[in-house]
Amino acid sequence: MRKTAARKPASAKKPASAVKRASATKKPASASRRATASVAAAPAKTVAAHPRGESRTALVRRARRINRELAEVYPYAHPELDFENPFQLVVATVLSAQTTDLRVNQTTPALFAKYPAPEDLAAADPEEVEEILRPTGFFRAKTRSVIGLSKALVEEFGGEVPGRLEDLVKLPGVGRKTAFVVLGNAFGRPGITVDTHFQRLVRRWRWTEQTDPDKIEAEVGALFPKSDWTDLSHHVIWHGRRICHARKPACGACPIAPLCPAYGEGETDPDKAKKLLKYEKAGQPGQRLRPPQAYLDAGGRAAPPLGAG
Numbered sequence: 001m002r003k004t005a006a007r008k009p010a011s012a013k014k015p016a017s018a019v020k021r022a023s024a025t026k027k028p029a030s031a032s033r034r035a036t037a038s039v040a041a042a043p044a045k046t047v048a049a050h051p052r053g054e055s056r057t058a059l060v061r062r063a064r065r066i067n068r069e070l071a072e073v074y075p076y077a078h079p080e081l082d083f084e085n086p087f088q089l090v091v092a093t094v095l096s097a098q099t100t101d102l103r104v105n106q107t108t109p110a111l112f113a114k115y116p117a118p119e120d121l122a123a124a125d126p127e128e129v130e131e132i133l134r135p136t137g138f139f140r141a142k143t144r145s146v147i148g149l150s151k152a153l154v155e156e157f158g159g160e161v162p163g164r165l166e167d168l169v170k171l172p173g174v175g176r177k178t179a180f181v182v183l184g185n186a187f188g189r190p191g192i193t194v195d196t197h198f199q200r201l202v203r204r205w206r207w208t209e210q211t212d213p214d215k216i217e218a219e220v221g222a223l224f225p226k227s228d229w230t231d232l233s234h235h236v237i238w239h240g241r242r243i244c245h246a247r248k249p250a251c252g253a254c255p256i257a258p259l260c261p262a263y264g265e266g267e268t269d270p271d272k273a274k275k276l277l278k279y280e281k282a283g284q285p286g287q288r289l290r291p292p293q294a295y296l297d298a299g300g301r302a303a304p305p306l307g308a309g
Contacts, residue, residue, distance in 0.1 A: 054206070062259055063207050063223045069256045070235035076295040077234035079185045080287040081105060086161035086186040087118055087153070091146050093181045094173040099136045102287040106306035107135050109289070118159045121150035135306065145173030163187045176214065184230035192217045193233040197240030204244070204262040242281045250276035 054062075071077075080101040083089035088108070095104045111132050115121040121129070126143050133139040133146075149171040153159055161182065162168055168179035180191030192198075194213040202208055208219040224232055243250045249266030252273030257263050267273045279286050285301040296302070 059207070060223050063205070063220075066205060066256050066259050067224065067228065067232050067235055069259070070239055071231065073255050074235055074238045076292065076298045076300060077231070077238045078292050078295060079181065079234070081181075082108060082288050082290050083186070086163075086182060088112055089186045090149065090161055090168070090171070090174065090178065090182050091121070093178045094145050094149065095133065095136050095142055097142070098138055100287065102303050103136055105287060105289050105303060107133060109305070115150075118150040118153040121147060122154045124150075142173075148172030149174060161186070163189065165191075176217070180233075184233065190226045190229040191233070192221050192229045193237065194220075195237060196246075197237045198233060200246055201236050201240050201244055204249075204260065204265070206261050242278050243276075245276065245278075248276060250274070253277060253281075 079089070081089065081092040081096060082105045083092055091111070092104050092108050095108070111121075111129070114132070115124055115129075124147060126147060129143045129147060130139050133142050136142060152171050153161060156170075157167070163183065163186075165176070165179050165183060168174050168182060169176060177193055177195060180193050183189040184191040184193070194217050199211075199213065199216055202216060202220050203211075207223060208216050210216045210219055220232075221229060239256075240246075243254050245266070249262075250273040251257060251260075251263050251266040252268045252270040253276070254260065254263075254273070267276060278284065280295075280298075280300045285303045286295065287303055288295075289303050289305055291300055291302055
């Protein structure tokens with residue numbers, strides 16, 4: 001019996017050259033080089049597939065590129081708490097727990113007007129402080145912390161905020177996160193601030209799979225030169241507050257979408273994503289009543305005082 005040639009099934013693979021041509025059309029657009037730019041047409045699926053087996057070298061390169069891109073998106077990134085000295089910064093950072101920096105900035109002017117130095121706050125009537133701090137939430141616990149840390153500053157450090165991590169974490173209400181905020185922004189000593197935004201984003205970007213803040217700090221810190229740590233913290237936190245939100249990230253308006261393995265968790269339509277932007281990215285005021293001039297020069301707007309509007 002004569003054999004007949006077998007027909008190729010309809011699902012036969014295409015030649016490699018055809019696959020290459022087809023895949024070339026799916027490459028994501030390069031990340032934005034401008035602070036106000038967004039991704040015009042986001043891909044339908046994950047922009048860049050970064051398997052959990054990504055090499056160490058590839059991870060470092062991708063992480064550093066994200067930081068460089070964010071530095072261009074937020075060239076004016078800065079601490080979003082108003083402060084004039086280390087004492088004001090440590091108090092404001094303690095008060096920022098479980099509330100927004102904006103609410104703290106609207107509250108601290110009255111606090112520091114009445115208690116401008118550690119000696120003043122250490123001797124304050126707790127009930128009077130509670131009344132001032134009421135808008136920040138958890139005001140009784142926060143009152144105990146700021147009065148307690150003020151007393152510690154007076155009794156143990158001569159009324160001056162120490163510039164060492166090991167001393168700062170001994171103050172009531174001050175953990176590593178608060179300590180690094182103070183060290184990096186009041187003393188110019190590099191540190192990584194692992195707040196909720198930072199934790200969320202570095203896990204989305206697969207820089208780490210850790211959930212413990214200390215372990216996140218260690219693993220992410222190892223990806224960057226120590227001199228980058230403070231600015232890196234600002235870049236990541238700003239991005240988390242403005243674009244890469246917890247519940248609904250604005251993926252379609254994200255300038256680093258081509259580098260993000262979590263692309264698609266949020267809104268990918270550019271027009272819809274644009275409506276999710278916050279603060280200056282949405283043409284709205286920022287969180288500081290007295291922001292740096294560089295922020296204002298870049299088009300940022302100061303926040304209104306408490307009770308305004």
